[in-house]
Amino acid sequence: MDRHERRWTPSRVVVAAAIAVGVAVGSYGVASAASGSGSGSSSSTPSAAAQSGRQPWGSQRSDETPLAGDTAARVRALALAKVPGGTIVRVETDADGNAAYEAHMIKADGTPVTVYVSKELKVVSVQSGMPRPPSRANGSSA
Secondary structure, X not given: OHHHHHHHOHHHHHHHHHHXXXXXXXXXXXXXXHHOOOOOOOOOOOOHHHHHOOOXXXXXXXXXXXXXXXXXXXXXHHHHHHOOOOEEEEEEEOOOOOOOEEEEEEOOOOOEEEEEEOOOXXXXXXXXXXXXXXXXXXXXXX
């Protein structure tokens, strides 16, 4: 019986408690890192997606290419002129055939909007909500 009584000595209780606390703190750290809610997290896109907590268009499509350089700057400027107070999420080529380029944005009220820009760098259209494929001339859908 003497052996059984020594099983839960104060030092063993302290060690067991320390292990339990360590597991709890470690689990919290892993969960925080996975969700991106840590205080040190940063984002390379200063978009309204961070404000709303989500990006309405998802990630970059493989059939569309991010714009860079002068073309990107001009498409951004045209989009911001059409949607005052909006925030650019990204500018890219448009694979759906609406125009050559598109700027995904968030309006000041949080509504997603896409500004379509031609190869000649003129605004073709502004579409509120989620982007839709272009309408077909014969009325059929893809």
